Amino acid sequence: MSNDSQLVRGTLLLTSATIISRILGLIYYFPFLWLVGTKGAALYAYAYNPYAILLSISTMGLPLAVSKFVSKYNALGDYRTGYRLFRSGLVLLSLTGFLAALGLYLIAPIIAPMFINGSGGGSGNTLEDVILVIRWVSPALLLVPMMSLVRGYFQGFQSMGPTAVSQVIEQIVRIVFILATSFFILKVMHGSLATAVSLATFAAFVGAIGGMAVLIWYWLKRQKDIKQKIAESKNVQLISLLSMYKELMLYAIPFILVGLAIPIYQQIDTFNVNKALMSLGYTLGQAEDIFAILNQTSQKVIMIPVSLATALGLTIIPAITRTFTAGDQVKLHNQITQTFNILLYLTLPAAVGLGVLSYQVYGSLYAMSEVDLGSYLLAWYAPTTIFYALFTVTAAILQGINRQKFAVYGLIGGILLKIAFNYEFVRWFGGKGAILSTDLGYGFSIFFNLWIIKKFAGYSYRSVLKNSFRMLVHSTIMGIAVWLVKWTFILWLPGGKERFLNAVITLLVGLVVGIAVYLWLGLRSNLAVEVLGNRIGFLKRKRNPKAA
Template identity: 30%
Template sequence: MTKHSFVKGAVILTMAGLSVRLMGAVFRVVLAMLISDEGVGLFQMAYPVYSTLLAISTAGIPIAISKLVAENLARDDYHGAYRIFRVALVILALFGLVISAVLFFGAGFFARTVGQDPRAALALAAISPAIFLVTVLSAYRGFFQGQQQMMPTALSQIAEQFGRVFVALLLVVVLLPRGLEQAAAGASFGAAAGALAGLLVLLLIWGKQKPSFMEGLRRQRKGNKAPFSTIIYQILTLSVPITLGSLVLPLITIVDLSIVPQRLHSAGFDTSRSTALYGQLTGMAGPLVHIPTIITVALAISLVPAISEAVALKRIRQIQDRSYLAVRMTLLLGLPAALGLYLLAEPITVLLFQNAEAGAALATMSLGVVFLTLFQTTSGILQGLGRPMEPVKSLIYGALVKTALTWNLTANAAFHIRGAALATVIGFGLAAVLNVYRVHILTGMPLYAVNTIVKPLAASGGMGAAVVFVYRRLENLHILIGPTKANALATLASIATGILVYVLILFIIGGIKRQDLEAIPRVGPKLAEIAKKLFLLRG
């Protein structure tokens, strides 16, 4: 694996992630228009429970599959790699089936005790089949990723999201006349339909690749003869710590679901209003804040085998270089994204959701973009180093702080839903700082503050000034074309201008280098040559 090849894998997954998030954004906008804040709140109440049970059923096994398959293939042991995949597939299928049944038959219980709104029971039952399908799907993704093939995962992600959005919106339209409960359930069932679509794509790809893979097995005389019990032990040893980490995030959302509406009641809001505010936070602001994580999730997936390879070969400098590059890329993305969301919070929520009030939650929560993306990237590094418990510890500390702050701030009428958003920012801030510290201690990764922090901050400052200038000028067009069109034009033009200004400033101050462009698959070298001819690259 070359120095930047893990970046190429991340770019492939990022492009798929962008497509997925674009479809998701359209889905959120249309869903909010169809079923209102309260309906979105009912729909969102199914996801914390679903995410937690999904984390239990997958149990970090896909990452373990990727790591173990990669290690076996590095030793040219195709028998061992295939054996690991088959054992893991059986484990995941069984876990997924059991957990799906638990959610389906316990939907009413979870709706009453966790969501504190019995109307969410149908949505929980409708989403339950998705757990089984996603667990099987994740086994195949881990197998392909262990072979350093990111394209199958990317294609399956696109198919999964398309199936989810299409079926969910279709069912919402059909079921809405029967009430919000059934409409929210229809939206939830889209997750199961999407998972089935993604699984079918992977099965088709595997069907085409299987003959050549099996031919490789036949040519190989010796392979991994470890018994199933040993393989299961290896998988669980790697996956259990990752499971704990993957459980923390959905558990945080369950805690929020349990205490945010309750504390909003304490702040003076009734049930309907509390559900609407919760919908603004989790169904509108939350998804927008998570858009930049498309790249960092892709980075983390690619980093695990890349760092593991360097560790196995005892290449300390390579570990440091790859870790530094990943952190630098994260801050190059996170800093401007956070500032942009902060400055355009209300215009964006008006544009996407016709809801100006949700802008307050987005503005507060946007500050956490830097911390959330940095936490994800450094978690991938730590998992690749064989230290999967480190991110878990960091996140637990952050979650404890967040929960305490959520309880106190949300009940304060001066903060209410913004208090929950601020608590999230502070919690992830602590987790990210702890992760970065552990990576630095374990790897000796250089920080190079000028390149990782100062230059992105300087470019972000220039970007912010340009965004504010353009928005204020174009917003005045409301006199001629009306407030809705003026806001849409001003927001989109501001975003486009901000991106352009940010990139140009980075080039001018040396924040983007030739090797950064060349790491982009296929078009990278051409982009580097174009930038060179335009005198945007130094040297």
């Protein structure tokens, strides 16, 4: 197999595994919420948000940075230098992982009061519960950083299989453990909610064991070949470990910081949403219901279109890097335009659809008993789909044109705005205030990134704006059609919108009608062919009938 074929195969494999892992990570949450409720979801968020930040710092840029480092020296015939980094990195990360796990365990009593006040008045969670779940998630930090290093080392050999398989196995083991233990404790043993959620957070460690077992199997299978290449190394670079780690961090830091965006925004909400609401007279239990919807349930829903859109749009980013390096300005502009077009073509109708069908979406996926509040906040959250996706892609484009430091500057500016306005926005607007402050922060970061792209890539947004207006018109027409379907079913179906089955039926029919209308409009106007024609088979043939 040629190097190019191997790279394409590996990239497709890794992308597929990432999408599968994300979809599994979204789907499991629905039965988990049915088991633990919004109170349990809030408790889960208290532990998982600080863990996600520490995890992102220790792993987000590590596989990519290690693979870039190893690949660079492997290309020179120097397999020994990459192996030195790998071997010393395992020792270093085992130490830092232990310290991070110990640190999170020890500071749990310190950070828990930052999330909630009191002892669970108004049916809320107690400080003891929050401390418990934070401590149970900490062991995962022992293994996950080392697992990321091993994945990056394999990727440096253009071998994506170990990463792909270990990601999926890790997620499956984690999900099975979460659902099995939660069901057993709550429904069989009739145990406490805190115990069930604690084991759900501990599942991150159990999943890591499964993922690491896969990587160890791959290592045992391939170590003979790897060690032979190391023994035959040439052009060995005599560089110190300190220099190696410095080079590694230069690769990793921009990816780490950009990857921290969503966990940091969630953590800001964790710090002050409950407190801001309680200052308005909400009980802790009422505040936690809103916090859980903001931080867990609604966000899980909006991440579905974000994940699919960015996965498709970001496949062109490596090509942007190559084109920018080659200095082909015309091709670079076409690739940036294509990336924006794909992203907006998918996220604009998704945001409109979520807004129109928010009641049916929330009621079908979660509890009908909480559908009024949940669907109200989900409707406000729907436009954030576009902000999340645009930030991810604009940051990636900046990385592609070697201006990644500006993505970090834009992120920092957005976070400062979120911090400055979040508490007061919640006091002024209630739960949706946290969403508005998120939109404000992301909006700043996106406009800053767009300005930097225009400045350093010489890019004009005229074509994107023109197509975006067409997409918005199509999405509005689609939204009206879905709205008519929704109210027709609400009026005609026995029991109205309050019945679970009615919500499911309305959602399914609304989705079918929405997709059909949007696709029909896209085909009639040729917009779908212009945006997706090179990626979707029948659209490609429509663009070029002679190819059929």
